[in-house]
Amino acid sequence: MKKVLFSALTVVLVGCGAHQSKQIEDINPMEFAESITSKELKEHLYIFASDEFQGRETGEPGQKMAAEYLKKEYKALNIVSPIGGDDYYQEVPAAMFRGGVKDSENVLAYIPGSEKPNEILVISSHYDHVGMDDEGNIFNGADDDGSGTVAVLEIAEAFAKARKEGFTPKRSILFLNVTGEEKGLIGSKFYTDNPVFALAQTVADLNIDMIGRTDAAHKKNDNYVYLIGSDKLSSELHKLSEEVNAKYTKLDLDYTYNDENDPNRFYYRSDHYNFAKNNIPIIFYFNGVHADYHKISDTPDKIRYDLLEKRARLVFLTAWEIANRDERPFVDKPAPASN
Ligand SMILES: [Zn+2]
Secondary structure, eight states: OHHHHHHHHHHHHHHHHHHHTOOGGGOOTHHHHTTOOHHHHHHHHHHHTSGGGGGGBTTSHHHHHHHHHHHHHHHHTTOBOSSOTTOOEEEEOGGGSSSSOOOEEEEEEEEOOSSEEEEEEEEEEEOOBOOBOTTOOBOOOIIIIIIHHHHHHHHHHHHHHHHHTTOOOSEEEEEEEESOSTTTSHHHHHHHHSOSSOGGGEEEEEEEOOOSOOOGGGSSOOOEEEEESTTTSOHHHHHHHHHHIIIIIOOEEEOGGGOTTOTTOGGGSSTHHHHHTTTOOEEEEEOOOOTTTTSTTOOGGGOOHHHHHHHHHHHHHHHHHHHHSSSOOOOOSOOOOOO
């Protein structure tokens, strides 16, 4: 009798153990990527790019409101600050800027890794924009870079959901919402000059700046995103990125602007560059420019939320792969020459 009981108990325990030992490698990350929805992106963006935030100019009240919004969202997701306690802000002092810009702040939140917490993957976007003109017209910056900012929030939510279900990423993820991009990539420069996590331990930066629109070159096929920089430092990162897209999102990855001879030089023109110049592999996700770029007409009604969803999912799935691989992306190419 006793023996039988013991066997029954063993079966229960083994069954239980098998359930709990489902490895992160066995997970299809689409399960979590699907929590990134056009509906939620739209809800966030209609607030984030509303007139209330006054164009989010660095150092101005609208930017502070935007920072508060981000902090509130991270807190709601139980994603902590790496700075400590309730302080999600890395102060970027006025002295960093030219032209009388006031003190500003980067907003930081992170998920500590389960196996390699000292290795950090950065997912970045800038949340500042250009404010208002003299007549009081507001630059809403829905695409630039409201789209990237709400994407980062939704990606954070997807990682939080995975963690809640027992699948914490192996490496730590830093959600880095930088300020002062429109003033000359200042927030990201300040972060990389004063990193919260050592740059040597920072394995990659996935930077999103404008992923909610389409450009003239893709009138016939809008299932695309421009990737810039993915192969510049790490062949492995480039390969990984291509594989993830081929497996899940199947977007046309357009490398037009990745060409070293492209006159736009986008590789040097958003926040990822401050990581790249420190020898950290990056990928820059971008939809190209359009007629509303840096105009008061860059409004949330013009965003393609279906594409924003798909592109944000690609960033999440790429991040998932980088965070959970055995090895960090190997740097096999020289750092870029300074611009
Ligand atoms: Zn931008």
